[in-house]
Structures are given as structure tokens and as C-alpha cells.
Amino acid sequence: xxxxARIRERFAVERPLEDIRIAASLHVTPExxxxxxxxxxxxxxxxxxxxxxxSTQDDVAAALVAHDGAEVHARRGEDMETYxxxxxxxxxxGPHVTLDDGADVAALIAERPDLLEAIVGGTEDTxxxxxxxxxxxxxxxxxxPVVAVNDAQVTRLFDARYGTGQSALDGVVRATNVLLAGxxxxxxxxxxxxxxxxxxxxxxxxxxVVCEVDPVRAVEARMDGYEVMPAGEAAARGDVxxxxxxxxxxxxxxxxxxxxxxxxxxxxxxxxxxIDLPALRAAATGPPRRVRPAVDQYELPDGRRVNLxxxxxxxxxxxxxxxxPAVMDVAAxxxxxxxxxxxxxxxxxxxxxxxxxxxxxxxxASLTLASLGIAxxxxxxxxxxxxxxxxxxx
Ligand SMILES: NC(=O)c1ccc[n+]([C@@H]2O[C@H](COP(=O)([O-])OP(=O)(O)OC[C@H]3O[C@@H](n4cnc5c(N)ncnc54)[C@H](O)[C@@H]3O)[C@@H](O)[C@H]2O)c1
Numbered sequence: 001x002x003x004x005a006r007i008r009e010r011f012a013v014e015r016p017l018e019d020i021r022i023a024a025s026l027h028v029t030p031e032x033x034x035x036x037x038x039x040x041x042x043x044x045x046x047x048x049x050x051x052x053x054x055s056t057q058d059d060v061a062a063a064l065v066a067h068d069g070a071e072v073h074a075r076r077g078e079d080m081e082t083y084x085x086x087x088x089x090x091x092x093x094g095p096h097v098t099l100d101d102g103a104d105v106a107a108l109i110a111e112r113p114d115l116l117e118a119i120v121g122g123t124e125d126t127x128x129x130x131x132x133x134x135x136x137x138x139x140x141x142x143x144x145p146v147v148a149v150n151d152a153q154v155t156r157l158f159d160a161r162y163g164t165g166q167s168a169l170d171g172v173v174r175a176t177n178v179l180l181a182g183x184x185x186x187x188x189x190x191x192x193x194x195x196x197x198x199x200x201x202x203x204x205x206x207x208x209v210v211c212e213v214d215p216v217r218a219v220e221a222r223m224d225g226y227e228v229m230p231a232g233e234a235a236a237r238g239d240v241x242x243x244x245x246x247x248x249x250x251x252x253x254x255x256x257x258x259x260x261x262x263x264x265x266x267x268x269x270x271x272x273x274x275i276d277l278p279a280l281r282a283a284a285t286g287p288p289r290r291v292r293p294a295v296d297q298y299e300l301p302d303g304r305r306v307n308l309x310x311x312x313x314x315x316x317x318x319x320x321x322x323x324x325p326a327v328m329d330v331a332a333x334x335x336x337x338x339x340x341x342x343x344x345x346x347x348x349x350x351x352x353x354x355x356x357x358x359x360x361x362x363x364x365a366s367l368t369l370a371s372l373g374i375a376x377x378x379x380x381x382x383x384x385x386x387x388x389x390x391x392x393x394x
Pocket of ligand 1: 159160164188189190191192193194211212213214217244245246247248249250268269270271314315316
């Protein structure tokens with residue numbers, strides 16, 4: 001995680017988090033451990049619990065305690081009672097800063113006004129957590145500023161376009177060993193994720209077809225050089241069909257009816273409703289055959305076979321390893337810089353949900369470039385002045 005490593009080096013020298021107490025509820029994974037180490041290097045005291053009872057890696061939790069001096073209250077597979085007890089224990093640190101992945105610490109603090117006085121701010125890592133925080137804010141229950149760290153532009157690029165773009169195709173290839181070159185890959189949805197998948201599929205030599213319901217995005221797909229057509233037509237063309245819409249029943253009975261023999265169906269959207277699984281089961285002659293790990297083959301009455309990957313669940317997690325560490329690196333770096341920002345500007349942000357400041361986005365991008373060994377030019381003072389002036393016209 002080279003981006004975070006650079007921040008850690010600076011934190012170790014500047015100690016911007018000296019004496020800051022942090023209560024964190026995050027997935028206790030190696031990536032989180034690198035973030036916690038970075039915060040500790042900056043001078044913070046960190047108490048960490050899980051944000052999901054199933055995602056804790058016990059060896060990581062133990063290493064953080066033994067080698068880094070973090071206080072960790074998490075155990076893989078803990079029951080919900082233990083989970084909430086651990087959350088309460090972490091809050092006992094009397095945090096200045098909270099780190100959330102799902103808003104559990106923030107929700108606990110809404111019930112503990114005695115803890116509010118010390119708090120300067122928090123960060124939230126997931127879209128679902130941000131929704132929860134906004135609901136708290138609407139009811140006047142969010143008593144401190146929280147930065148929605150995952151909304152940083154660079155983080156979004158890494159998460160959706162480059163992370164999922166690559167890892168969704170990685171899932172398809174690992175599950176099926178299909179050669180993408182020369183195949184027709186249909187991408188449903190030309191949003192952040194769909195653009196990434198389309199771009200990478202084309203790079204692998206596939207003929208890419210895009211299905212969109214938003215005319216602006218459909219135009220963009222066409223002008224980017226892809227074929228654009230309705231889902232029914234695309235279903236009859238596709239060798240590999242990947243949904244990435246956030247919607248439901250994108251591949252439904254009407255499309256299933258037209259699929260080619262051997263078609264591969266995968267979903268990169270969050271929930272397993274993008275491919276209409278009941279419709280697929282209803283169209284098939286019987287239960288599927290598991291022909292490879294993560295590949296279920298359904299047979300249609302006329303003998304055509306349809307291969308469903310990862311049971312219609314998100315394919316980059318179900319058939320590959322999820323995001324590569326480089327994606328987590330940028331997300332964690334966004335958290336570390338947001339914590340520093342909250343501490344430096346304490347008292348200046350109003351309670352409520354805040355975007356990641358543009359300066360942090362720029363810093364993340366610069367650090368990412370530096371970690372890749374890339375230098376870029378800056379504006380000269382004359383160029384800068386020209387861009388901010390109005391006097392000079394035609
Ligand atoms: N697999 C992962 O690791 C990962 C990572 C990030 C996001 N996601 C998920 O991927 C999904 C898409 O995310 P996004 O950020 O690209 O969203 P987005 O809103 O940027 O794009 C979705 C696109 O799908 C289009 N769409 C909606 N319904 C459609 C339909 N029936 N047919 C064709 N197009 C349709 C929309 O018009 C939009 O352009 C979400 O469920 C998101 O949670 C997954």
C-alpha cells in the first residue's frame with residue numbers, strides 16, 4: 001500500500017495526531033491494519049472493533065495488539081451481543097475521532113451525548129453508512145461532522161472504474177477460463193462500474209455491447225466506440241453478459257429466452273437481483289449442474305446451456321478476490337488524510353455529513369502519482385493568473 005506508506009512516513013515525522021483518541025469500527029483486515037498503523041505513527045491512540053462480525057481476521061487483530069499497541073476488540077464469528085459489547089468498549093476510549101464502516105460508532109454516540117463533547121469529527125467508509133448518517137442528520141441526531149471518505153473522486157475512480165472494472169472480468173476469467181478476445185461481451189449499465197468493465201473487456205479484445213436506459217450515458221457509450229442496443233437484442237448476441245446497474249431484473253425472462261448456447265451470465269452490481277434468478281430457474285429444465293467452482297449450468301428446453309457465475313452474486317467477490325490492495329490503499333489513504341483534516345480544522349466543520357475536501361482529493365492523486373513514479377507539470381504563475389483573470393479577451 002504505497003500511498004498509505006508515504007502518509008505514514010510523513011505522519012511519523014510531523015505527528016499530526018498527537019494525543020488524539022480514535023474509536024474505529026472497521027473490517028479487521030490487513031488493509032485496516034496498515035491504516036491503524038499509520039494513525040498510530042501520527043501519534044493517535046486507536047481502539048478498534050469490527051464493522052461486521054464475519055470479516056475479522058484474528059491474526060491481524062492479534063498482530064495489531066502485539067506489535068502496534070492498538071486496542072482491538074474483535075473476534076471472527078462473534079455473536080451480535082459480543083459485537084455490540086465490543087463496540088461499546090471501543091467507545092469507552094472517549095474518542096476525539098470516530099472511524100466507521102456502516103455508522104455503528106456514530107449511532108452509538110447518538111445514544112451517548114456524554115461522549116460528544118470530546119469529538120472533533122468522524123469518517124464513514126460506505127455508501128450505506130452515509131445513508132444512515134444522513135437519516136440521523138435529518139432527525140437532528142448527528143452531533144458532529146463526519147466526512148464521507150469513499151466519495152473522494154480518486155477513491156471512486158479506483159473503487160468503481162479501475163477496481164471493479166478489472167476484478168469483475170478477473171472473476172469471469174477465473175471462473176470460466178473463457179478467452180475474451182473475439183467474444184461479444186455485453187455490459188448492462190454504463191455508470192462508473194460499467195465503464196470500467198467495458199474498457200477492460202475491449203482491452204482484452206472483446207467486442208463490447210452496452211445496454212443503457214439513460215440516453216445521455218447511452219450516447220456516451222456510443223461515442224466511446226461501443227455498440228449500443230436494447231437488452232433483448234444484446235442477449236441474443238452476447239457470449240458474456242455482465243450486469244452493473246444497481247437495478248433489478250436487468251436480465252429477465254425476455255432476455256433469457258434469447259440467450260446463446262453457452263452464454264455466461266455474471267453480475268457486478270451490489271445485490272443478486274440484477275439477473276432474475278427465479279426467471280432463470282423457471283426457464284430451465286431442472287436444477288443447475290455445478291460444472292466448475294462458481295459456475296452453475298442451467299439447461300433450457302431446446303438444449304441451450306446458460307452458465308451463471310457466483311450464483312448471481314457480485315462476481316468479483318464470488319469468483320475472484322474482490323478489489324486489489326491498490327484500491328484499498330487509496331481508500332485507506334483518504335481516511336488517514338480526512339482524520340488529519342478533522343483534527344487540524346477542529347471546530348470549523350458543522351455537525352453533519354461532509355464531502356472529502358478538494359485539497360485531499362488533489363493530495364491523494366499526487367501521492368498516487370508519486371507512488372507510481374510519475375511527475376507532472378504545474379501551472380506557471382503567468383498561466384495561473386491568466387486562468388483566473390477576465391480582462392484579456394479576443
Ligand atoms: N462489484 C463491486 O466491487 C462494486 C464496486 C462499486 C459499485 N458496485 C455496484 O455496482 C452497481 C453500479 O454502480 P455504479 O457506481 O456504476 O452506478 P451508476 O449509477 O454510476 O451506474 C449505473 C448505470 O446503470 C444504468 N441502469 C439502471 N438500470 C438499468 C437497466 N435496467 N438496464 C441498463 N442500464 C441500467 C443507469 O442508467 C446508470 O447509468 C451498484 O450496484 C454498485 O453498488 C459494485
